[in-house]
Amino acid sequence: MVDNYLNEETLEWRELLMIHKFAVDEMRTRLNNLDEEFQTMHDYNPIEHISYRVKNPDRIREKLERIGFDPTVENAKEHLFDVAGIRIICAFTADIFDVFKMIEAQSDLKILQVKDYIAAPKENGYKSLHVHVQIPVYLSKGVIETRVEIQLRTIAMDFWASVEHKLYYKYKGKSPTTIQAELKECADLISELDNRMYTLKKLILCLENNSEEVCLNDLYVDEYFKEA
Template identity: 65%
Template sequence: MYEALLTEEMKPWRDLLLVHKFAVDEIRTRLSILDEEFRNIHDYNPIEHIRYRVKKFNSITEKLERLNLEPTVENAKNNIFDIAGIRIICTFTADIYSVVELLSKQHDFKIVEIKDYIKNPKSNGYKSLHLHIEYPVFLSSGIVPTRVEIQIRTIAMDFWASIEHKIYYKYREKAPKSIQRQLKECADLISDLDNRMYSLKHSINDLE
Protein backbone atom coordinates (compact mmCIF):
# COMPACT_ATOMS: atom_id res chain seq x y z
CA MET A 1 0.00 0.00 0.00
CA TYR A 2 2.77 2.45 0.95
CA GLU A 3 5.06 1.69 -2.01
CA ALA A 4 2.49 3.31 -4.32
CA LEU A 5 2.88 6.59 -2.40
CA LEU A 6 6.64 7.07 -2.81
CA THR A 7 6.59 9.98 -5.29
CA GLU A 8 7.61 13.31 -3.77
CA GLU A 9 4.13 14.83 -3.86
CA MET A 10 2.59 11.69 -2.34
CA LYS A 11 5.01 11.44 0.58
CA PRO A 12 2.78 13.48 2.93
CA TRP A 13 0.01 10.93 2.32
CA ARG A 14 2.43 8.07 2.91
CA ASP A 15 3.53 9.66 6.19
CA LEU A 16 -0.10 10.17 7.25
CA LEU A 17 -0.97 6.52 6.61
CA LEU A 18 2.21 5.27 8.27
CA VAL A 19 1.62 7.16 11.51
CA HIS A 20 -1.92 5.76 11.66
CA LYS A 21 -0.55 2.27 11.00
CA PHE A 22 1.92 2.73 13.86
CA ALA A 23 -0.93 3.81 16.14
CA VAL A 24 -2.93 0.72 15.22
CA ASP A 25 0.10 -1.54 15.71
CA GLU A 26 0.73 -0.18 19.21
CA ILE A 27 -2.92 -0.32 20.26
CA ARG A 28 -3.16 -3.87 18.88
CA THR A 29 -0.37 -4.90 21.22
CA ARG A 30 -1.99 -3.17 24.18
CA LEU A 31 -5.36 -4.79 23.52
CA SER A 32 -3.76 -8.21 22.97
CA ILE A 33 -2.11 -7.94 26.40
CA LEU A 34 -5.41 -6.97 28.05
CA ASP A 35 -7.17 -9.80 26.21
CA GLU A 36 -4.59 -12.38 27.31
CA GLU A 37 -4.63 -11.06 30.87
CA PHE A 38 -8.39 -11.57 31.09
CA ARG A 39 -8.17 -15.04 29.55
CA ASN A 40 -5.52 -16.18 32.03
CA ILE A 41 -6.25 -14.28 35.24
CA HIS A 42 -9.92 -13.37 35.40
CA ASP A 43 -12.92 -15.67 35.41
CA TYR A 44 -14.55 -13.89 32.49
CA ASN A 45 -13.29 -12.12 29.37
CA PRO A 46 -15.56 -9.43 27.86
CA ILE A 47 -13.66 -9.43 24.54
CA GLU A 48 -14.57 -12.03 21.91
CA HIS A 49 -12.22 -10.85 19.17
CA ILE A 50 -10.61 -7.73 17.72
CA ARG A 51 -10.21 -6.45 14.15
CA TYR A 52 -8.08 -3.63 12.75
CA ARG A 53 -7.65 -1.59 9.59
CA VAL A 54 -6.14 1.61 8.17
CA LYS A 55 -8.09 3.33 5.40
CA LYS A 56 -6.51 3.33 1.97
CA PHE A 57 -5.59 6.54 0.17
CA ASN A 58 -8.52 6.23 -2.28
CA SER A 59 -11.02 5.71 0.55
CA ILE A 60 -9.79 8.83 2.34
CA THR A 61 -9.95 11.08 -0.73
CA GLU A 62 -13.39 9.72 -1.68
CA LYS A 63 -14.68 10.51 1.81
CA LEU A 64 -13.26 14.03 1.64
CA GLU A 65 -15.02 14.56 -1.70
CA ARG A 66 -18.30 13.34 -0.15
CA LEU A 67 -17.75 15.98 2.54
CA ASN A 68 -17.20 18.59 -0.20
CA LEU A 69 -13.60 19.09 0.94
CA GLU A 70 -10.41 19.29 -1.08
CA PRO A 71 -8.52 15.96 -0.96
CA THR A 72 -5.55 17.29 1.04
CA VAL A 73 -3.57 15.79 3.90
CA GLU A 74 -4.55 18.69 6.19
CA ASN A 75 -8.24 18.16 5.48
CA ALA A 76 -7.81 14.45 6.16
CA LYS A 77 -6.10 15.16 9.51
CA ASN A 78 -8.71 17.70 10.57
CA ASN A 79 -11.92 16.08 9.31
CA ILE A 80 -11.53 12.29 9.10
CA PHE A 81 -11.12 10.62 12.46
CA ASP A 82 -11.49 6.99 11.38
CA ILE A 83 -8.40 6.70 9.17
CA ALA A 84 -7.24 4.17 11.76
CA GLY A 85 -10.00 1.86 12.94
CA ILE A 86 -10.21 -0.85 15.57
CA ARG A 87 -13.29 -2.98 16.19
CA ILE A 88 -13.76 -4.84 19.45
CA ILE A 89 -16.44 -7.53 19.49
CA CYS A 90 -17.97 -8.39 22.86
CA THR A 91 -20.39 -11.09 23.97
CA PHE A 92 -22.99 -8.95 25.74
CA THR A 93 -24.00 -5.29 25.72
CA ALA A 94 -22.84 -4.87 29.33
CA ASP A 95 -19.38 -6.02 28.24
CA ILE A 96 -19.15 -3.03 25.88
CA TYR A 97 -19.34 -0.60 28.78
CA SER A 98 -16.85 -2.72 30.76
CA VAL A 99 -14.39 -2.39 27.87
CA VAL A 100 -14.96 1.39 27.70
CA GLU A 101 -14.18 1.63 31.42
CA LEU A 102 -11.09 -0.52 30.90
CA LEU A 103 -9.83 1.70 28.07
CA SER A 104 -10.52 4.89 30.02
CA LYS A 105 -8.03 3.68 32.65
CA GLN A 106 -5.18 3.49 30.10
CA HIS A 107 -3.30 6.71 30.79
CA ASP A 108 -2.25 7.36 27.17
CA PHE A 109 -5.70 6.65 25.66
CA LYS A 110 -7.14 10.16 25.55
CA ILE A 111 -10.86 9.79 24.86
CA VAL A 112 -11.87 12.73 22.66
CA GLU A 113 -15.46 11.77 21.86
CA ILE A 114 -17.97 9.02 22.61
CA LYS A 115 -20.84 8.24 20.22
CA ASP A 116 -23.22 5.83 21.90
CA TYR A 117 -25.42 4.31 19.20
CA ILE A 118 -26.54 1.64 21.67
CA LYS A 119 -28.45 4.00 23.93
CA ASN A 120 -29.29 6.14 20.90
CA PRO A 121 -29.49 3.84 17.84
CA LYS A 122 -29.41 5.28 14.32
CA SER A 123 -32.74 5.46 12.50
CA ASN A 124 -31.91 2.34 10.45
CA GLY A 125 -31.38 0.30 13.63
CA TYR A 126 -27.57 0.46 13.72
CA LYS A 127 -26.11 -0.10 17.18
CA SER A 128 -22.50 0.24 18.27
CA LEU A 129 -20.41 2.38 20.59
CA HIS A 130 -17.75 4.53 18.92
CA LEU A 131 -14.79 5.95 20.81
CA HIS A 132 -12.58 8.56 19.19
CA ILE A 133 -9.28 8.48 20.99
CA GLU A 134 -6.02 10.36 20.61
CA TYR A 135 -2.98 8.15 20.92
CA PRO A 136 0.66 9.35 21.08
CA VAL A 137 2.87 7.83 18.38
CA PHE A 138 6.57 8.21 19.15
CA LEU A 139 8.62 8.97 16.02
CA SER A 140 12.25 9.99 15.61
CA SER A 141 11.00 13.53 14.95
CA GLY A 142 8.87 13.62 18.11
CA ILE A 143 5.45 12.65 19.43
CA VAL A 144 2.52 12.69 16.99
CA PRO A 145 -0.96 12.65 18.63
CA THR A 146 -3.02 10.43 16.33
CA ARG A 147 -6.78 9.98 16.18
CA VAL A 148 -8.11 6.42 16.15
CA GLU A 149 -11.72 5.25 16.07
CA ILE A 150 -12.58 2.27 18.24
CA GLN A 151 -15.94 0.62 17.54
CA ILE A 152 -17.27 -1.73 20.21
CA ARG A 153 -20.18 -4.06 19.42
CA THR A 154 -21.74 -7.33 20.46
CA ILE A 155 -21.52 -10.35 18.16
CA ALA A 156 -25.15 -9.81 17.16
CA MET A 157 -24.66 -6.10 16.42
CA ASP A 158 -21.62 -6.90 14.30
CA PHE A 159 -23.53 -9.54 12.34
CA TRP A 160 -26.30 -7.05 11.53
CA ALA A 161 -23.87 -4.25 10.62
CA SER A 162 -21.89 -6.53 8.29
CA ILE A 163 -25.01 -7.60 6.38
CA GLU A 164 -26.35 -4.04 6.27
CA HIS A 165 -23.04 -2.80 4.83
CA LYS A 166 -23.13 -5.41 2.06
CA ILE A 167 -26.71 -4.52 1.15
CA TYR A 168 -25.96 -0.80 0.94
CA TYR A 169 -22.74 -1.44 -0.99
CA LYS A 170 -24.82 -3.30 -3.56
CA TYR A 171 -27.27 -0.41 -3.93
CA ARG A 172 -24.62 2.34 -3.64
CA GLU A 173 -27.40 4.76 -2.71
CA LYS A 174 -30.22 4.16 -0.24
CA ALA A 175 -31.84 0.76 -0.42
CA PRO A 176 -35.56 0.54 -1.32
CA LYS A 177 -37.88 1.40 1.57
CA SER A 178 -39.03 -2.22 1.86
CA ILE A 179 -35.40 -3.29 2.41
CA GLN A 180 -34.85 -0.48 4.91
CA ARG A 181 -37.95 -1.55 6.84
CA GLN A 182 -36.85 -5.19 6.97
CA LEU A 183 -33.35 -4.17 8.09
CA LYS A 184 -34.83 -2.14 10.94
CA GLU A 185 -37.03 -5.09 11.92
CA CYS A 186 -33.96 -7.36 11.93
CA ALA A 187 -32.09 -4.83 14.09
CA ASP A 188 -34.95 -4.93 16.61
CA LEU A 189 -34.94 -8.73 16.61
CA ILE A 190 -31.18 -8.81 17.16
CA SER A 191 -31.46 -6.30 20.00
CA ASP A 192 -34.09 -8.49 21.62
CA LEU A 193 -31.85 -11.53 21.15
CA ASP A 194 -28.95 -9.71 22.84
CA ASN A 195 -31.16 -8.89 25.82
CA ARG A 196 -32.55 -12.44 26.07
CA MET A 197 -29.10 -14.03 25.93
CA TYR A 198 -27.87 -11.68 28.66
CA SER A 199 -30.89 -12.58 30.81
CA LEU A 200 -30.17 -16.26 30.17
CA LYS A 201 -26.57 -15.77 31.34
CA HIS A 202 -27.81 -14.25 34.60
CA SER A 203 -30.32 -17.05 35.07
CA ILE A 204 -27.52 -19.62 34.74
CA ASN A 205 -25.31 -17.66 37.14
CA ASP A 206 -28.13 -17.61 39.69
CA LEU A 207 -28.34 -21.42 39.56
CA GLU A 208 -24.65 -21.87 40.34
Protein backbone atom coordinates in the same frame (compact mmCIF):
# COMPACT_ATOMS: atom_id res chain seq x y z
CA MET B 1 8.07 20.74 -11.08
CA VAL B 2 4.91 18.68 -11.55
CA ASP B 3 6.79 15.44 -10.86
CA ASN B 4 8.28 16.90 -7.67
CA TYR B 5 4.84 18.01 -6.52
CA LEU B 6 3.37 14.56 -7.16
CA ASN B 7 6.26 12.92 -5.33
CA GLU B 8 5.77 15.21 -2.36
CA GLU B 9 2.04 14.47 -2.30
CA THR B 10 2.72 10.74 -2.49
CA LEU B 11 5.12 10.99 0.44
CA GLU B 12 2.53 12.88 2.47
CA TRP B 13 -0.05 10.12 1.90
CA ARG B 14 2.51 7.44 2.73
CA GLU B 15 3.40 9.20 5.97
CA LEU B 16 -0.28 9.60 6.89
CA LEU B 17 -0.93 5.88 6.41
CA MET B 18 2.30 4.91 8.17
CA ILE B 19 1.52 6.99 11.26
CA HIS B 20 -2.01 5.59 11.47
CA LYS B 21 -0.67 2.06 11.06
CA PHE B 22 1.69 2.69 13.99
CA ALA B 23 -1.28 4.01 16.01
CA VAL B 24 -3.25 0.85 15.24
CA ASP B 25 -0.23 -1.31 16.15
CA GLU B 26 0.13 0.50 19.49
CA MET B 27 -3.56 0.19 20.29
CA ARG B 28 -3.50 -3.42 19.14
CA THR B 29 -0.74 -4.24 21.63
CA ARG B 30 -2.69 -2.67 24.49
CA LEU B 31 -5.89 -4.51 23.65
CA ASN B 32 -4.09 -7.81 23.13
CA ASN B 33 -2.54 -7.38 26.58
CA LEU B 34 -6.00 -6.88 28.10
CA ASP B 35 -7.31 -9.87 26.17
CA GLU B 36 -4.46 -12.11 27.35
CA GLU B 37 -4.75 -10.86 30.94
CA PHE B 38 -8.41 -11.89 31.07
CA GLN B 39 -7.70 -15.26 29.47
CA THR B 40 -4.95 -15.93 32.02
CA MET B 41 -6.09 -14.29 35.24
CA HIS B 42 -9.89 -14.12 35.21
CA ASP B 43 -12.82 -16.51 34.88
CA TYR B 44 -14.47 -14.47 32.15
CA ASN B 45 -13.13 -12.52 29.15
CA PRO B 46 -15.40 -9.74 27.83
CA ILE B 47 -13.49 -9.60 24.51
CA GLU B 48 -14.56 -12.15 21.88
CA HIS B 49 -12.27 -10.93 19.10
CA ILE B 50 -10.62 -7.79 17.72
CA SER B 51 -10.08 -6.60 14.15
CA TYR B 52 -8.01 -3.70 12.79
CA ARG B 53 -7.67 -1.66 9.63
CA VAL B 54 -6.28 1.54 8.13
CA LYS B 55 -8.36 3.12 5.34
CA ASN B 56 -6.73 3.17 1.92
CA PRO B 57 -6.23 6.56 0.20
CA ASP B 58 -9.18 6.07 -2.18
CA ARG B 59 -11.58 5.50 0.73
CA ILE B 60 -10.14 8.49 2.60
CA ARG B 61 -10.58 10.77 -0.43
CA GLU B 62 -14.07 9.43 -1.07
CA LYS B 63 -15.17 10.14 2.50
CA LEU B 64 -13.67 13.63 2.53
CA GLU B 65 -15.53 14.51 -0.67
CA ARG B 66 -18.75 13.00 0.71
CA ILE B 67 -18.62 15.23 3.81
CA GLY B 68 -17.71 18.32 1.79
CA PHE B 69 -13.91 18.66 2.01
CA ASP B 70 -11.13 18.61 -0.56
CA PRO B 71 -9.41 15.19 -0.60
CA THR B 72 -6.12 16.31 0.95
CA VAL B 73 -3.86 14.88 3.63
CA GLU B 74 -4.36 17.96 5.80
CA ASN B 75 -8.14 17.59 5.66
CA ALA B 76 -7.82 13.91 6.52
CA LYS B 77 -5.78 14.81 9.60
CA GLU B 78 -8.16 17.56 10.68
CA HIS B 79 -11.60 16.17 9.87
CA LEU B 80 -11.47 12.36 9.96
CA PHE B 81 -11.43 10.26 13.12
CA ASP B 82 -11.56 6.87 11.41
CA VAL B 83 -8.49 6.69 9.15
CA ALA B 84 -7.31 4.13 11.70
CA GLY B 85 -10.02 1.81 12.98
CA ILE B 86 -10.33 -0.94 15.56
CA ARG B 87 -13.38 -3.10 16.14
CA ILE B 88 -13.88 -4.97 19.41
CA ILE B 89 -16.54 -7.67 19.45
CA CYS B 90 -18.11 -8.69 22.77
CA ALA B 91 -20.66 -11.34 23.69
CA PHE B 92 -22.96 -9.04 25.66
CA THR B 93 -23.85 -5.36 25.67
CA ALA B 94 -22.67 -5.03 29.29
CA ASP B 95 -19.23 -6.29 28.20
CA ILE B 96 -18.95 -3.37 25.77
CA PHE B 97 -19.08 -0.85 28.58
CA ASP B 98 -16.71 -2.90 30.74
CA VAL B 99 -14.12 -2.84 27.94
CA PHE B 100 -14.73 0.87 27.41
CA LYS B 101 -13.93 1.53 31.09
CA MET B 102 -10.61 -0.32 30.66
CA ILE B 103 -9.74 1.80 27.62
CA GLU B 104 -10.78 4.98 29.44
CA ALA B 105 -8.48 4.07 32.36
CA GLN B 106 -5.32 4.26 30.24
CA SER B 107 -3.76 7.53 31.37
CA ASP B 108 -1.86 8.43 28.17
CA LEU B 109 -4.89 7.78 25.98
CA LYS B 110 -7.12 10.78 25.39
CA ILE B 111 -10.84 10.20 24.81
CA LEU B 112 -11.89 12.78 22.23
CA GLN B 113 -15.49 11.75 21.61
CA VAL B 114 -17.96 9.00 22.45
CA LYS B 115 -20.94 8.24 20.21
CA ASP B 116 -23.34 5.86 21.93
CA TYR B 117 -25.42 4.30 19.16
CA ILE B 118 -26.53 1.62 21.63
CA ALA B 119 -28.51 4.03 23.82
CA ALA B 120 -29.55 5.99 20.71
CA PRO B 121 -29.41 3.79 17.59
CA LYS B 122 -29.18 5.32 14.14
CA GLU B 123 -32.43 5.65 12.19
CA ASN B 124 -31.65 2.50 10.17
CA GLY B 125 -31.23 0.45 13.36
CA TYR B 126 -27.42 0.51 13.57
CA LYS B 127 -26.10 -0.05 17.12
CA SER B 128 -22.52 0.25 18.32
CA LEU B 129 -20.38 2.28 20.71
CA HIS B 130 -17.93 4.52 18.85
CA VAL B 131 -15.00 5.85 20.85
CA HIS B 132 -12.62 8.33 19.25
CA VAL B 133 -9.26 8.32 21.00
CA GLN B 134 -5.93 10.06 20.55
CA ILE B 135 -2.83 7.95 21.06
CA PRO B 136 0.85 8.98 21.04
CA VAL B 137 2.93 7.64 18.16
CA TYR B 138 6.69 7.94 18.64
CA LEU B 139 8.74 8.80 15.55
CA SER B 140 12.31 10.01 15.03
CA LYS B 141 11.00 13.56 14.66
CA GLY B 142 8.98 13.43 17.88
CA VAL B 143 5.60 12.37 19.22
CA ILE B 144 2.60 12.49 16.87
CA GLU B 145 -0.78 12.44 18.62
CA THR B 146 -2.91 10.31 16.31
CA ARG B 147 -6.64 9.63 16.19
CA VAL B 148 -8.09 6.14 16.21
CA GLU B 149 -11.73 5.15 16.07
CA ILE B 150 -12.68 2.18 18.27
CA GLN B 151 -16.01 0.50 17.59
CA LEU B 152 -17.41 -1.83 20.24
CA ARG B 153 -20.27 -4.18 19.31
CA THR B 154 -21.88 -7.44 20.32
CA ILE B 155 -21.62 -10.43 17.98
CA ALA B 156 -25.23 -9.86 16.90
CA MET B 157 -24.69 -6.14 16.25
CA ASP B 158 -21.60 -6.93 14.19
CA PHE B 159 -23.48 -9.48 12.06
CA TRP B 160 -26.20 -6.92 11.29
CA ALA B 161 -23.68 -4.15 10.55
CA SER B 162 -21.70 -6.41 8.21
CA VAL B 163 -24.79 -7.20 6.13
CA GLU B 164 -25.92 -3.55 6.13
CA HIS B 165 -22.45 -2.43 5.00
CA LYS B 166 -22.51 -4.81 2.01
CA LEU B 167 -25.97 -3.58 1.00
CA TYR B 168 -24.90 0.06 1.40
CA TYR B 169 -22.14 -0.34 -1.17
CA LYS B 170 -24.26 -2.55 -3.45
CA TYR B 171 -26.92 0.16 -3.69
CA LYS B 172 -24.46 3.07 -3.36
CA GLY B 173 -26.10 4.26 -0.15
CA LYS B 174 -29.64 4.28 -1.60
CA SER B 175 -31.15 0.87 -0.92
CA PRO B 176 -34.86 0.28 -1.73
CA THR B 177 -37.40 1.22 0.94
CA THR B 178 -38.39 -2.43 1.38
CA ILE B 179 -34.80 -3.41 2.22
CA GLN B 180 -34.43 -0.48 4.62
CA ALA B 181 -37.60 -1.54 6.46
CA GLU B 182 -36.43 -5.16 6.63
CA LEU B 183 -33.03 -4.10 7.97
CA LYS B 184 -34.68 -2.00 10.68
CA GLU B 185 -36.89 -4.92 11.70
CA CYS B 186 -33.85 -7.21 11.82
CA ALA B 187 -32.04 -4.65 13.99
CA ASP B 188 -34.96 -4.71 16.44
CA LEU B 189 -34.91 -8.53 16.51
CA ILE B 190 -31.15 -8.54 17.11
CA SER B 191 -31.57 -6.06 19.95
CA GLU B 192 -34.15 -8.34 21.56
CA LEU B 193 -31.82 -11.32 21.05
CA ASP B 194 -28.97 -9.47 22.78
CA ASN B 195 -31.24 -8.70 25.73
CA ARG B 196 -32.44 -12.29 25.99
CA MET B 197 -28.94 -13.73 25.83
CA TYR B 198 -27.80 -11.37 28.57
CA THR B 199 -30.78 -12.40 30.68
CA LEU B 200 -29.76 -16.02 30.11
CA LYS B 201 -26.23 -15.22 31.28
CA LYS B 202 -27.59 -13.62 34.46
CA LEU B 203 -29.80 -16.64 35.09
CA ILE B 204 -26.86 -19.03 34.68
CA LEU B 205 -24.76 -17.02 37.10
CA CYS B 206 -27.61 -16.90 39.61
CA LEU B 207 -28.17 -20.66 39.39
CA GLU B 208 -24.58 -21.31 40.41
CA ASN B 209 -25.43 -20.16 43.95
CA ASN B 210 -29.21 -20.29 44.24
CA SER B 211 -32.24 -22.42 43.45
CA GLU B 212 -34.15 -22.00 40.19
CA GLU B 213 -37.14 -20.59 42.08
CA VAL B 214 -34.99 -17.90 43.70
CA CYS B 215 -33.41 -16.97 40.39
CA LEU B 216 -36.68 -16.77 38.48
CA ASN B 217 -38.06 -14.46 41.16
CA ASP B 218 -34.92 -12.34 41.20
CA LEU B 219 -35.67 -8.76 40.20
CA TYR B 220 -32.67 -8.84 37.86
CA VAL B 221 -34.02 -11.75 35.83
CA ASP B 222 -36.31 -10.73 32.97
CA GLU B 223 -39.85 -11.93 32.32
CA TYR B 224 -38.60 -14.14 29.45
CA PHE B 225 -37.90 -17.11 31.70
CA LYS B 226 -40.85 -16.58 34.04
CA GLU B 227 -43.15 -17.14 31.08
CA ALA B 228 -41.37 -20.32 29.97
